[in-house]
Amino acid sequence: xxxxxxxxxxxxxxxxxxxxxxxxxxxxxxxxxxxxxxxxxxxxxxxxxxxxxxxxxxxxxxxxxxxxxxxxxxxxxxxxxxxxxxxxxxxxxxxxxxxxxxxxxxxxxxxxxxxxxxxxxxxxxxxxxxxxxxxxxxxxxxxxxxxxxxxxxxxxxxxxxxxxxxxxxxxxxxxxxxxxxxxxxxxxxxxxxxxxxxxxxxxxxxxxxxxxxxxxxxxxxxxxxxxxxxxxxxxxxxxxxxxxxxx
Amino acid sequence: xxxxxxxxxxxxxxxxxxxxxxxxxxxxxxxxxxxxxxxxxxxxxxxxxxxxxxxxxxxxxxxxxxxxxxxxxxxxxxxxxxxxxxxxxxxxxxxxxxxxxxxxxxxxxxxxxxxxxxxxxxxxxxxxxxxxxxxxxxxxxxxxxxxxxxxxxxxxxxxxxxxxxxxxxxxxxxxxxxxxxxxxxxxxxxxxxxxxxxxxxxxxxxxxxxxxxxxxxxxxxxxxxxxxxxxxxxxxxxxxxxxxxxxxxxxxxxxxxxxxxxxxxxxxxxx
Numbered sequence: 001x002x003x004x005x006x007x008x009x010x011x012x013x014x015x016x017x018x019x020x021x022x023x024x025x026x027x028x029x030x031x032x033x034x035x036x037x038x039x040x041x042x043x044x045x046x047x048x049x050x051x052x053x054x055x056x057x058x059x060x061x062x063x064x065x066x067x068x069x070x071x072x073x074x075x076x077x078x079x080x081x082x083x084x085x086x087x088x089x090x091x092x093x094x095x096x097x098x099x100x101x102x103x104x105x106x107x108x109x110x111x112x113x114x115x116x117x118x119x120x121x122x123x124x125x126x127x128x129x130x131x132x133x134x135x136x137x138x139x140x141x142x143x144x145x146x147x148x149x150x151x152x153x154x155x156x157x158x159x160x161x162x163x164x165x166x167x168x169x170x171x172x173x174x175x176x177x178x179x180x181x182x183x184x185x186x187x188x189x190x191x192x193x194x195x196x197x198x199x200x201x202x203x204x205x206x207x208x209x210x211x212x213x214x215x216x217x218x219x220x221x222x223x224x225x226x227x228x229x230x231x232x233x234x235x236x237x238x239x240x241x242x243x244x245x246x247x
Numbered sequence: 248x249x250x251x252x253x254x255x256x257x258x259x260x261x262x263x264x265x266x267x268x269x270x271x272x273x274x275x276x277x278x279x280x281x282x283x284x285x286x287x288x289x290x291x292x293x294x295x296x297x298x299x300x301x302x303x304x305x306x307x308x309x310x311x312x313x314x315x316x317x318x319x320x321x322x323x324x325x326x327x328x329x330x331x332x333x334x335x336x337x338x339x340x341x342x343x344x345x346x347x348x349x350x351x352x353x354x355x356x357x358x359x360x361x362x363x364x365x366x367x368x369x370x371x372x373x374x375x376x377x378x379x380x381x382x383x384x385x386x387x388x389x390x391x392x393x394x395x396x397x398x399x400x401x402x403x404x405x406x407x408x409x410x411x412x413x414x415x416x417x418x419x420x421x422x423x424x425x426x427x428x429x430x431x432x433x434x435x436x437x438x439x440x441x442x443x444x445x446x447x448x449x450x451x452x453x454x455x456x457x458x459x460x461x462x463x464x465x466x467x468x469x470x471x472x473x474x475x476x477x478x479x480x481x482x483x484x485x486x487x488x489x490x491x492x493x494x495x496x497x498x499x500x501x502x503x504x505x506x507x508x509x510x511x512x513x514x515x516x517x518x
Contacts, residue, residue, distance in 0.1 A: 095350050102347055109488035185474075190483075200490035204467060206483040207362045209474060212500040219493045 014169055017177060018047075025161070025173045025225055028232045030141070032149045032240035040150025042236065044142035046161075046173055048132035053142035054125045055150040058114065061121035072114030076105040078126040078139050085131050100136045101126075107140050107160060107193040107203035113153040122152055133176040133189075134162040140193050140203065145233050149240060157233050159226035160193035160203060163218050165210055170217060172225050185209045192222045196230040199223075252339065253461040258447075261462045265450035270459070276452045277502060279509065282398070284405045284517035293426070294410025298402040301456065302392035304336075307402040308385050309410045313421055316372075316379040324371020324379040328357035328403075330386030337391040337457070353386055355441060355484060356400050359470025360384075360407075362481035363439035370432035378419060380412075382431065393457040396468055400441035401514055407431060408518055439472035439481055440510050444499050446489060451498070453506065464489035467499070471507050478504045 014022055026047030035041035038054035045051070061067045078101045080089045093101075104126065114122060124146065126139040140160035148154060164174045167184030174189060181187040188208025194201050201219070210218070261271075268276050280301035288295035294309035316323060332340040332349040340349075360366065371380040384406070386399045414425040445455050445463040455463060470482035480503075485491065 095354065098347065098350055099354060102351075103484070103486075106486065106488050110490045185479075195490065198490075199492050199494075201485075201493070201496070202488075202490045204483055204485040204491065204496075207358050207470075207481065209362065209364070209479045209481060212471070212478055212480055212503055215480070215500050216493060216497050219496060223493075 022171045030232045030236035032236045040146040042142045042145035049138045050130040051138040051142045053146040055146045057122035058117040058120035067119040072117030072120040076124040080128045084128045110202045111158045133179045156195040159229040161225040163190045164188045194226045258462045262448045279454045294406045296402045296405035300398040304390040305388045307406040310383045312381045314381045321376040323368035325381040328353040328384045336388040358482035359439045363472040365437040367432040393455045393460040397441045443468040
């Protein structure tokens with residue numbers, strides 16, 4: 001068995017390089033309606049990681065052979081803007097961005113119900129303006145808000161956060177610096193997404209070194225963090241409705 | 248979205264059978280198929296292996312090249328895992344640019360190996376900042392009958408452990424025709440493998456055939472190894488639109504070390 005005592009102590013004692021507690025999220029910013037042209041849109045930020053998402057649809061899917069006559073299709077595209085990272089990212093899709101687009105799709109799909117839109121597609125476009133780790137999770141949070149803003153039928157909002165481990169300490173919402181940590185057991189990066197009000201996980205992606213016994217503790221920390229994210233998302237959605245009413 | 252090849256009838260039948268813990272080939276839900284590993288798929292490769300895992304058949308080759316190190320790791324060699332889902336191996340696979348599955352397979356094998364720390368990248372250094380060895384692993388299924396990722400990870404392990412450096416001449420050029428007796432700098436203890444769980448309805452199974460895999464809603468693949476005497480997860484990726492509960496994950500965490508030991512023990516017979 002790994003030493004779990006450190007995990008119980010950690011909440012009180014260990015401070016991270018940016019002064020956060022181990023289970024503390026970076027400052028969140030959430031805003032709905034950032035792309036007027038889109039049917040729904042939102043911005044979500046974890047500290048220095050900033051994502052925007054726009055939703056277009058439901059609309060007829062072309063090419064026709066990709067249509068599903070039994071239900072609408074959710075299609076996600078994630079990418080970094082070229083200047084969102086220190087080493088300029090070559091524009092256009094990479095294997096990494098294709099993989100993230102796909103896991104984002106799977107993370108959001110269980111929350112949306114497109115059965116009323118056969119042969120249609122809902123396109124979700126996610127771009128990262130500024131990257132400091134946790135870009136896929138910020139993107140999923142923004143996309144989930146944008147889908148709700150677009151009025152797509154949904155079972156729930158999707159909340160996403162990157163958890164992880166530096167050596168033996170479990171931490172929440174890693175920065176790039178923490179992702180690059182290399183002492184002891186090194187850094188583990190464990191991205192999850194969860195349907196806001198349930199115990200259902202729709203994204204699980206990790207790399208690093210973590211004992212299987214710790215995974216449930218990671219998920220528990222993830223649930224707590226997702227509760228906070230859900231509140232931030234709901235608040236932003238309510239604000240957007242209120243500001244519409246004022247007009 | 249690609250067209251489903253499996254009929255709803257078969258899917259319903261499989262769902263009902265999985266709930267009773269039954270399968271078409273009479274295995275239990277968590278039973279793995281037998282496998283065997285052979286070597287020397289190509290004597291032009293620095294290492295190669297072929298796995299037959301049930302009817303799934305995968306070849307993995309290792310080529311070594313001399314190249315420049317990445318600027319952020321001037322004293323370390325490189326690893327590249329690639330491959331393709333050849334139309335040779337299945338009517339499902341098509342020629343042309345790689346689809347998502349073809350991108351995902353090598354990436355998952357790459358992460359399981361890289362994150363485990365099995366390869367000592369510093370020992371792949373030839374001249375700091377200028378020359379390092381690059382390990383190129385290429386994965387090709389010859390026949391796809393499901394669970395390709397797990398099968399490929401075993402074959403990759405076997406191929407890596409049977410890879411020998413080619414000779415370098417005085418100018419630092421590779422003479423591929425002459426192999427040395429030097430093996431890759433690999434940890435003896437760390438031997439990562441991939442283990443994938445598949446979910447259909449509320450049932451979880453291991454090692455699906457192609458038909459079973461098509462029927463399943465979700466797959467979650469873990470890279471697992473042993474490090475300093477402890478089991479370590481090195482990678483994980485969920486595929487598909489169904490969700491997993493923390494209870495289901497917990498069950499997987501309990502099953503995984505046993506299955507890892509079972510696979511590793513069998514693999515040792517072939518090393």
